[in-house]
Amino acid sequence: MKKQSIKPRLIAFEVTRRCRYNCRHCRACAGYAGDEKEPNLRQCKKILSAVAKYKKCVIILTGGEPMEREDIYEIIQYGRGLRLQMVMATCGYLIDEQSIRKLKKVGIRALSFSLDGANAETHDAFRQTKGAFDAVINAARIAREARVRFQINTTISKANLDESVGIAHLAKRLGAYCFNPFILVPTGRGREMVDEIIEPLEYETLLNELLRIKLESDIEIRVTCGPQFARVCRQAKAKHLTDEVKGCMGGRGFGFISCTGDVQICGFLDVSAGNLIENNFNFGKIWEKSQLLSEIRNISNYKGACTTCEYVGVCGGCRARAYAMTGDYMAEDPVCSYEAGSKR
Ligand code: SF4
Ligand code: SF4
Structure with a gap:
């Protein structure tokens, strides 16, 4: 097995937990009340400076809804000044002609829009907000017209599994360069959705369907929280994809910084490797020396089916x-049905 680099290439930075929506799966339990946990602008700048010591890092501004921060443009501009690639995950309800112009001006590289249904009924039910579907479709149109690259992120559960291919086609029609399904991780508000996690065999079918779309269509397909897609690509001997499609990068090339400054392998594993504010914003020390990260990087410690x-x-x-x-974060992944030794 190739030794994986631990140099962070992609860091998601949770700049707020404010959001006007009340999405059923939200790992951040975001809501409209209060911003007491939010890092202030000075802390955001210190965090970005700390991460910028690793060259060519991409920062995904996430939330909550990052556009709820009035200083979001200043944060993006500051990151750009540090030569970080700044991208943003948004629900789209605050994207209009004026805000997209400002985002472009300060140097946003790309956006991702959350779209959880192929129609308003499914998406609005997921987001528990009427009008959410129209808002995101409108935001995608505005981004396309402004020539800002965007991708579509979709959290897959039993509620929208049947629409996943339809959402991929819709993403293409909207002008997205990438369709990025997220396989539900039941954390935050998503804990209530544990029964809606798709079954292992349905999951396997979905991954193969996504591979088919990836091979046949010119829209890029990435799968998040679904590291088994890397296995499926290799099983299918899709040779040109084997280097491109990676499994879980959490704690290796990918990391997460919470709105309280905690460094995590990703936003879905709510266990801190160390807190930046308490550690004088020394990101490198936490990233390279934390016991949690060393433990997770050691795949020989994984349990259950992953062991063999x-x-x-x-x-x-x-x-x-x-x-x-x-x-137990070292346990096998409950959605995987692969049996060791059945390599084809
Ligand atoms: S643990 Fe890995 S695969 Fe799972 S959500 Fe985090 S980064 Fe993604
Ligand atoms: S058994 Fe574990 S390592 Fe193997 S494919 Fe499934 S989740 Fe991945």
């Missing part, structure tokens, strides 16, 4: 889903 799986080095299983569903 010949794909553990490329997939790794989702540590966050293992933790959310079993209480």
Whole structure:
């Protein structure tokens, strides 16, 4: 197995937990009340400066809804000044002609819009907000017209599994460069959705369907919280994809900084490797020396089916889903049906 680099290439930074929506799956339990946990502008700048010591890092501004911060433009501009690539995950309800112009001006590189249904009924029910579907479709149109690259993020559960291919087609029609399904991890408000996690066999079918779309269509397909997609690509011997499609990058190339300054492998595994504010914003020290991160990077410690799986080095299983569903982040990923030794 190839030794994986731990240099962070992609860091999601939770700049707020404010949001006007009340999405059923929200890992951040975001809501409209209060911003007492939010890092102030000075702290945001210190955090970005700390991460910028690693060259060429991409920062995903996330939330809550990052556009709820009035100083979001200043944060983006500051990151750009540090030569960070600044992108943002948004629900889209605050994207209009004026805000997209300002985002472009301060140097946003790309956006991701959350779209959880192929129609208003499914999406609005997921977001528990009427009009959410129209808002995101409108935001995508505005981004396309302003020539800002965007992708579509979709959390997949039993509620929208049947629409996943339809959402991929809709993403293409909207002008997205990428369709990025997230396989539900039941954390935050999503804990209430544990029964809506798709079954292992349905999941396997979905991954193969996504591979088919990836091979046949010119829209890019990435799968988040679904590291088994890396295994499926290798099983299908989709050769040109084997280097491109990675399994779980959490704690390796990918990391997460919460709105309270906690460094995590990802936003879905709510266990802190160390707090930036308490550690004088020394991101490198936490990233390279934390016991939690060393433990998670050591795949030989993984348990259950992942112990003997010949794909553990490329997939790794989702540590966050293992933790959310079993209480042990080293356990096997409950949505995976692969049996070791059945390599084709
Ligand atoms: S058994 Fe574990 S490592 Fe193997 S494919 Fe499944 S989740 Fe990935
Ligand atoms: S632990 Fe799961 S959600 Fe987190 S980065 Fe890995 S695959 Fe994604």
